[in-house]
Amino acid sequence: MKLERLKKLCELPGISGFEEKISSFIKETVEDRVDKIWIDTVGNLIALKKGNGKTSKKLMLLAHTDEVGLMVKKINEDGTLSFTNIGGVDPRVLMGKKVLVGESLTPGVIGFEAIHTQDRSSILKTPSMGKLKIYLGYSKKEEASKSHRIGDPVFFDTPYNEIGDYAVAKSLDDRTGCEVLIRVLESLDGTSTDFDLYFAWVVQEEVGLRGSGVAANQIKPDVALVFENTTAGDNPELPDYRWATSLGRGPVLTFAHSGLVLDKKILDTIVETAKSNSLSFQYKSRIAGGTDAARLARVISGIPSGVISTPSRYIHSPTSIININDFLGVAKLASILVKEGKVLSR
């Protein structure tokens, strides 16, 4: 296993609103390397590595700890659980899957009616979320209610696997970003930056970019770098001019996405840095999708940011794929940018 810690991060359950296990794991991992570390009221984990004071500027690195998942909406008379989505989850990725319910991580399955008994004309119709149920082996409401309740979180159950240059796992969005931040911190061992460096592992990005603004308000950074996980559209059903990004071409730089055009100066700095260090990169070719940068731009007096992402196939499903080299490219680029601090000069 090349990325042991990423494996650990991906396998921990942490859907929006239930990120504690992720935050505590990261806190334990990094607390000896930072000067100050705290968890705020909504659950963001924030750490500070003080600079040497040459400048009073502040740089914030950000990634989100939450993944998409489900939540129990109702316990049905027959002992099954009805649910709704937390974050963007399409019902089509849910059928025939094993899930873990509640803090107890009880295993269950989301099945579907056998094809033999379905109406022929509706086999290819997307079922509504309400039509799907979680079955845990109970046959009555009373039995299920003993261990579960409305509001219980429901997590995907996918083991992290590395095959060749690729990693297959759940929640690569955005544990890859979380891991990039940890690696940057590690790469600064024994050195210091001119500026104060903040690390924000924020919550609830998937349900409306909710944690990042709260974190930013406590930090008030001058510039932010957001490390995300973005969609690769490089599958055979799409012609290549419609791919947003593709695996194997390096870290993804975004010039614009839903709700924001990213700061040009920061983008140019990132591009120059990548080029002068001979690091390959690609641009995100679709405007769809959004990140915490859109929130940051709208808090305090607006925080300009750059977005660097690891491309990933099949995001927001129980099984996504990244190219490990792309991910390492992001981590490397991030370390160089932080060490040089050029993004702060505007």
Added chain:
Amino acid sequence: MKRLIEKLVTISSPSGREHAIREVIAGEIKPHVDEMKIDPLGNLVALKKGKSGRKLLFDGHMDEIGVVVTHVDSKGFLRVDSIGGLSPYMLLGSRLIFETGASGIVDVEGETVKDFGEAMKSLDYDHIFVDIGATDKGDAEKKAPVGTFGTYDSTFVDLGKRLVSKSMDDRIACAIMIQVVKELEQPEDDVYFVFAVQEEVGIVGASVAAFDIMPDMAVAIDVTAGPDTPKSFKRMGFKLGGGPTIKIKDRGSISSSRVVTRLKEVAEKRDIPTQYEVLIFGGTDARGYQTTGRGIASGTVSIPCRYVHSPHEMVDYDDVLNAVRLLKALAEEGVE
């Protein structure tokens, strides 16, 4: 071998009317086989004896798709229905030949521009008719009475590496088998050559031909699709010129893995190019052998073919030659 192929594909013998083609095949193979007989359904079965005590069976179907006259109208026009999967669209612009020798041309009904358009959108046999140049009903009934069978008229063209004709399905297999009969001198096992009837209407002949033989392995030879034309079926990956295919599955059967493995072994040993095939529709005589009695391990070797069931089916001559080599090799190496 091109002359043999031309000889076979130009004969008109639809399902249920295979006597013409059977005679020609029998004439070709008789001097080269140890035994030959015609079974109750009309299958032509020949045997070349081997030494191992085991039995191998090759199958190709003699019949082709066609039509049958169902009605003669007062003006001498004919109505027909299909024998096997002959799409009415393919008939428009084709010439038909009937067993009586009459030639027919097909067109569509349409009393108004709208009717004509509707008929063309979902064409069926109820809305087409055949003109054999008869002057009236009496004349037509002399030339092609009700019950007369017909097929596409012959259209053989030698394009060098590629050959085009009607009924490559499945005369190309018959040609291959005849060639193997002629070239095979030292079979390992007893090799049965079954020229089957009525495959196109439901794999009839092959369902029973082997009942008295019960070979250790049966290999059907048929054509398969040619999904290498522009924007052809995106799910299939084999092509013309890639070699005879070893079929993995189609909608009729899943080839016995023993047969697939043995064919691949023999091909690799003798350096014969082959490709694997998964066909997302269709079926072959292999299904008939799998369901004969207690079951026979069966598979199919296919010749990639573009425009199947049209009057102009195209195969690659090298694929054909390699198929002959492959089957001959299997017969010489034996089923085990």
Added chain:
Amino acid sequence: MDLSNAFGPVGYEDEVHSVIRQEIEPFVDEIYTDEIGNLIAVKKGTGKRIGIFTHVDEVSLVISKIDERGFARFEELGGIDPKVLISQRVRIKSRDGKERYGVIGMLAPHLQKKETRGEVPSFDELFIDASINPDYSKIDIGDLAVVDFSAFEMNGKISGKALDDRACAAISIETAKELSKYLSTPTVYFVFTTREEVGAIGAKGAAESLEIDLGVAMDVTHHEKESDIEIGKGPALTVGGPNIHKGYFKLLDDYAKDQEFKVQYEFGPGRTGTDADNVQIAGSGVPTLLLSLPQMFMHTPVEVVQISDVAGTARLLAGFFISLNGGESL
């Protein structure tokens, strides 16, 4: 659960055969595979000759094309709902014996146009992303794939792939174990058939080659409110109807009631869509019965059966067979 996890697409059930052989060997006299690929275990006895038919092929996928980047198109082996394939991990087995991995992916929904979100991709639009394997170029047409799902226990039930019909194969094996407790039993052929999912082809061949007085097919059936069949309430006996022998049915039904076994009933107005179809009309005809194990989510990777149904049915069958010979026990 070992049976569920074994790799056994239609026509390629060797791995399953190994698991079965291991389990059943101590309890039978002879084991062999026939021409078409069925695994048959024989327990020699006296009196009646009975055949138990359960199929061990699972619905699966076969690669029909693979492109230069390692994305594969596929065809189904047996009937699968494309909806349950999305976002699944698959195990791909190639002719060289090597297993590789794939993911059946779909473009992230929030990037899809509104019109496409209401529709599930069909087999023509789905693909296996096998590009992650460094040697993906070794994957060829004809390689087989099954969903990578490990069976697990859940409250007295088991969820896993291929419980259709391996759960019944397990019942067949358990029946062999139960029968070994008796001094004298009928002759029983435990037939583990191939190719049931594509038309009960294996069962036809097996039934024609064996001489039996009674054929008992076992398959799974839908746990369904409408037909009043539920898991946990015992096997469903099919009341015929054309496909079932009424005489033997009455004997089985009476025996079950007599011994107070929990059973349910299913109606069979014609062909049952199981091995029973071909067993009954094989050769000169075989009296046939069909027992069905209730199951949820048939043909998905998360099929569910109740463990007690499995054990209970085995005891019912063993006892019933003994009673056919006039009854006798240890």
